[in-house]
Amino acid sequence: MRRTRSCRVAGLIAACATTGAGAVPPAKVALTGGRIVPVAGPEIEKGTILIEHGKITAVGASVELPFDAMEVDVSGKVLFPGLVNAHDWQGLDIPNENLDIGAALDVYDAIDPSRLFFENSLRDGVTTVHIIQANNCVIGGISRVVRPIGLDVDEMTVKPRAGVKMSASPKGGYDRMAQWAILREAFAELADYRERLAEQRYEEEQKKLKKDVDVGPAEARKRGAELIRPQDYDDAHANLHELSQGRLDAWVYVGAATDVGPAVKFAKDNGFFERVVFVLGPDTFKAADELKAAGRPVVLDVNLDFRERDPLTGKLKETFVPKVIADAGLTFALLPHPDASLAERYLTYQAARCIREGVARETALAAVTINPAKMLGLGDALGSLEVGKAGNVVVYSDDPLDFNTWVEQVYIDGILAYDRAKDVRIRRLMEEPGAEEKPKAPAGDSAVSDPAQKEDKPGAGEGATDPAKPENKEESQPDSPAPPTPSPEPGDDGASVERASDRADRAESRRRKDNSKSKGGPDA
Amino acid sequence: MTLHCRRNKPRRRRGLRGLLAVTLLAAGTAPVAGQGDADKALAIKAAVVHLGDGRTVEGGVIVMRGGRIAAVGSGVEIPADATVIDITGASVTPGLIDANVAVDSYDLMPTPTLSLGHAPPPGVAAASEVEIEGGDEGGHGSAGDHTHAHVHSADPATVTAGVGFGYLSADAHVEAGYDHSSCLMCGGALVHDELTSAAGVRVGLSQTEHAAEVIPHTRALDAIDLNAPDFSRLLSQGVTTVYVGGDPGAVISSRGAILRTGGDVASRVVKPESAVRGVMGSDSYRVGAGNRLPFRGPASMYTRRPTTRMGVAWVFRKAFYDAQRWADGVGIHGADAPPEEAMPYLIGVLKGEIPLRIQARMQHDIETALRLSDELGLSFTLEEGTQAYECLDALKDRGVPVVFGPIYEQAPGRRGWSGEAAGARLHTFKALLDAGIETALSAQELRDEDGLARQAMYARRFGAELDDVVRSVTATPAKLLGIEGDTGTIEAGKRADVIVWSGAPFAATSRPVVVVVGGRVQVDRRPG
Structure with a gap:
């Protein structure tokens, strides 16, 4: 778990980088000014969600913020629990x-x-x-x-x-006949296995006590039944046994x-x-x-x-x-x-x-939220924006059910895990300059131009792993070397991402110009 | 079918080719047959009326009578005899027009059941028709005509075959009632309609015309079953007029037809012979059975050119030069010469009497189309235009309109594996609009849940304004099809093709509640 914690640290640093709040990772994040759709309870027109150490500690129209909370202004946005x-x-x-x-x-x-x-x-x-x-x-x-x-x-x-x-x-x-035969057989075999295990356990215990097995197999099984310990089940039967006991x-x-x-x-x-x-x-x-x-x-x-x-x-x-x-x-x-x-x-x-x-x-x-959370036995931890639950918050540009709405940011356990302004892939698919709606925060450009962020490389030395950069292995493209999701790593990574993609953009626009010049074609 | 054959014959006269003339004639002489209550007025009250030309009327009223729109506006009086449709919060648009649809004549359309890894449903219908309440029963194909297309496997084990790797559709096969285990093309592993679904009449192998690569003398209309359930589906999605092009299996393919999706079959054909379709890119040699290279021997009846893009351009170019020679009475030579019966149509295209459309997806294919049209002096409408964002200036300079679409985040079906959609961008549609290029939006063969409305929904998501999107699925396609005098906008005198949406049009939370075609309610999803 130590490792996970360091990830969170890295994530929060990234969160800082996007808001320019500084290098020290605050353990407290406050999302302020957004419309809150908590799923549990009524909507709050303009409210604040405070996440401390990964958990939601306050949701409401007026929340008093701790002095060390990193405040993220999400005015005009809609806050919704992370989908499940x-x-x-x-x-x-x-x-x-x-x-x-x-x-x-x-x-x-x-x-x-x-x-x-x-x-x-x-x-x-x-x-x-x-x-x-x-x-x-x-x-x-x-x-x-x-x-x-x-x-x-x-x-x-x-x-x-x-x-x-x-x-x-x-x-x-x-x-269906075969399916049900196999299903029934699996549990029948589990019962058999239990009997055999009981008998074996009884024999083992008797041996330990240096006594003879003085009863018949049926009695031995009965007596051995309570001697079975969880670790006695082999892999093939352990989970089915748990299931049959209603523990899974x-x-x-x-x-x-x-x-x-x-x-x-x-x-x-x-x-x-x-x-x-x-x-x-x-x-x-x-x-x-x-x-x-x-x-x-x-x-x-x-x-x-x-x-x-x-x-x-x-x-x-x-x-x-x-x-x-x-x-x-x-x-x-x-x-x-x-x-x-x-x-x-x-x-x-x-x-x-x-x-x-x-x-x-x-x-x-x-x-899409609280019901699946409950089904997974995580109804107390996930699925709505309530105090005590995980800091899983999606920042939508508008109502989540409107198809024109975009996911702007995603916080998972208080970590800024996704930021659309840094989503290189979406930007590439919507790349025509001026043709798409402008990214809300020109994070890339500011990351490049902000010298302070180039200086600060917190976390780089402590071997912080990067929780939101798992995708790059198979998907990396030659012209977009950046991780597809914005890296919660410190600013320098973001900067290099942007620089690379800017390069790609420039190359792209050059290519487009060349193409339009030669539209007649040499062979026309 | 006999009905429309009879109707169409006289239209073969060349003199009537002027687009508008034919259209207006067709519209004017096509009364909504069997309409006993044709004189009874129908009125719709809506919170917002989108007129189709980019304008809106708040709190509007539309009055329709005799199959035509009588009046529209905010202060229009509702006649005493009118049936009134008044849904709270509703909005109204003109009936949608898809200017490049692929009709699924055999009802092969799988449900979007392509569950990767989720076991497919036992006995799920692959159908694309919906039950339409309160509609015009006489006008709609009874699905009973198509029982061949649906053998419902009661045994999911049959259906589940091959689901481990979950490629679309062993299930789609079974559902469609075709025995694909003996299918040479797919060996039970691919989907027929995937092969032919790129555009045009989506009908499976038997109706991809293999006679020649230049077949403008054939008509898509003749391959279309006007009773196909797909038309009902289109109608239920709010699409009231469609253009169905020739299938893309030929370099110069059949002439498309303009059709209505609702009303009596007899009145559905707006224009039996419209544009000729040219096909750039790989579709012409890959769709259908595909063209074959000579293998260890000379070209024979088993081989077929073209098999490359060079060949496609060559066949296209030669066809028109040959047509010119034919017109000049000069002899024609060469293996790729077009059939003689194609000549009058090619000349018609050269003279600009017959409109030309060219399907091209990738940038270099679009540029090939532009080169060829420059060389031959042709004007054309670009179809699909996946990478049109790379050619905005060139298209703009030449005034090439675009029937763009579909929009997708990840290329479905054939487009995906042909590689021609690799350069797709989400902003393309908006970029075309922004460049001032006349652009209609099309869903082609994609029906999904919402069809063209979903395309509009995507267009909105990827940055286009609602008014522009409405125009691109109503007024603009009407204009490109030359039927703007008859339909495409809500204004007095136009055909009463109108959709009432439960909320804002093209929003995820709303859908067409009432679809009116020719002044008659054809789809009615109002509760009760």
Whole structure:
């Protein structure tokens, strides 16, 4: 954790650099003057959020600031809790392993911090991601809740061992009979294993006491049952055992309405019903009544519109799923679409669609913030702007559900993790000078021109790792060597970023001139 | 279908080619058939009326009668007999016009179900038609005509095949009811419509015309099923008029058609033969079955030129020089000579009687188009124009209008893997507007949830002003299509094609609630 702390230090230095407040990293950040949409509780028209040591310590219209708090003026902006992505495999190298029972696995080993996914998450205002295997499985591995910043998984981790992935719908190549046979067998085998383990433990204990095993196997198993210690379980069974004892969450994919009943029964039979979250397929909403009776939270499919053709009449019917789910009174979370070419990749857009289809605004907002936080068991720590929660704040240019709104800044645990003014990639995509709206703060230019910042290189010597620069490994381009997200490293890095990109810009504009000169072409 | 065939035949007379003349005739002689209540007035009250030409009216009233707009303004009196549509906070725009749409005649459109890693839905429809309440039942294709396109797999295991790596769509295949396991092109791994979706009539391999590389004598209209569910989908997204170009599998492709998406099928064809489409870049030799190089032998019936951009430019250039020779009565030689039946149309393009459009994405393809047009004295409309931001001055100097789009953050489908979208920039549309280039916005084959409205939404996000965006999907495309006298703006005398939005147009939280085509409510999403 020491390492994480030094990251925070580095991050705060960067925060200073952007506001020019100086080199010493304040442990206290105050975002003042913005409209606050806390999700929990009423909106505050013009208020302040104070983050101290990574946690929110005050939210309100008038907050008395400590003398050493770094004040960031966000007048005219909207402050919103960091979005929570309830269920995504994209931080992994591949979505599913080729195993039926993968409960011994942990996504810890497969999360790749350099994935563009994390950078995009940050850019889209997502501060918490539940990395979990995809739905094409029988029993998958252990999932993990991470922040999209950090160079390695430990640094990113918010909550390890978030849950076990399972699917009540057939994995590719299986039908439902096979799927359920394997699922049942996994837990039957767990029971067998426990018996054997109990017998073995009894024998071990007897041996330790230098006594003979004087009872039959059945009795030995009974007596050995309480002798089993957690560490006695092997990897293959430990997590399933935890699950069956209700000590681990289960995220169960129910890909079709028909799978809901069996999934509920299975969860009840095997002791994890109280800890199950159902991950719905596109038409699972048809079992809204069953889901309502179960009363467990649900994660909706990425496609919110379900289209179905009547097999007899050929008539096509379109159902907006969140409306059905919201009307049933279920607690639900929305997911961003994995296809980055779609606007549905923005969680805020998914929520906006709910509103235009008649879902209440509070419900839609909760579905991308507090609901997923609660599902992950982090309802006390994330998902709204309340005192005591993590300092995960997104600074939007306007209402988060307006599609014209941009994420201006993202604070994660009080660290300035993203700053659009320094987002080299966005700037490059919107590069025509004068054609785009001007970056709010010409941070790059000031970073270059401010000699004081060139002098100060705090943190450079202490080996501070850079929590928001994980993406550069695979994505670096020859003409934009800068990290795609603004580096929270001290000013000198920012300066070099800008210089490089300025160079690229100059080259680009030169090239454009040449091109327009030679538009006739030599061969015309 | 017989209906519109009959209607279209007389139009083949050359004399009527003047764009406006034909259009007005078509509009004037195309009553909204079967309209018993045509004389009954329809009135819409809205908080904001976007007229389409960049102006807005606050608290406006629109009165429509007989399929036409009778009056619009803030103090317009509502006739006593009028049906009134009054939705709180609503805004109104003209019906949207997509000047470069690719129609999905076979209903191949997958739902945006391309869940990477999320197991695809069991038995999800790949359909693109929506149920439209209160609409004109007679005018809409009954989806029953298209049952072939939908075999719903009840077994998700079938659908899930290959999901581990999650490339679009084994599921889209199954859903579309095609047996792609035996498909030579994709071997069950690629999507047909991906191959042909770049522009034009998106119909799968069988309707990419392989007869020749120069086929302006063919008509896109003949490949279009006016009952295709895609038209209903377009309509439900607020698109009331479309231009469908020839498919981009040929260097000089078919002539496009201007169509309405709603109303009686008989009245849907606004203009059966519009512009000729030229195709720069790789589409002409990659779309469809693709052209083949001679392999270990001479060119034969199995080989086909061009296979490079040089070849594309050559075929394009030669076609027009040959047409000139043909007109001059001089003999034509060479393997790439256009078919004789294409000649009158090429001459028509040379004379400026038939409009020309050229699809080009990359900067050098746009520049090739400009070189060729300079050389041959052609004027054209640029289609797609992904990298047009690199050619602003050149386009401006020549007065080349652009039907730009789609806008995307990451190139979907074919554009992505063809590499032609690599230079896409988010500000391009705004840059075109800022440069004073006449620019319409198009979604082409992208329907998503919102289609053209989503394109407008993107355009707004990437810096364009609302009024400019409204114009680029209404008045500007109408002008580029030569139908501005009939539609594209809300003003007295124009066709009553109007959308009522639940809030601001092109906002994420609003959508078309009511779509009126020719004075009749065709889509009605009002509750109750």
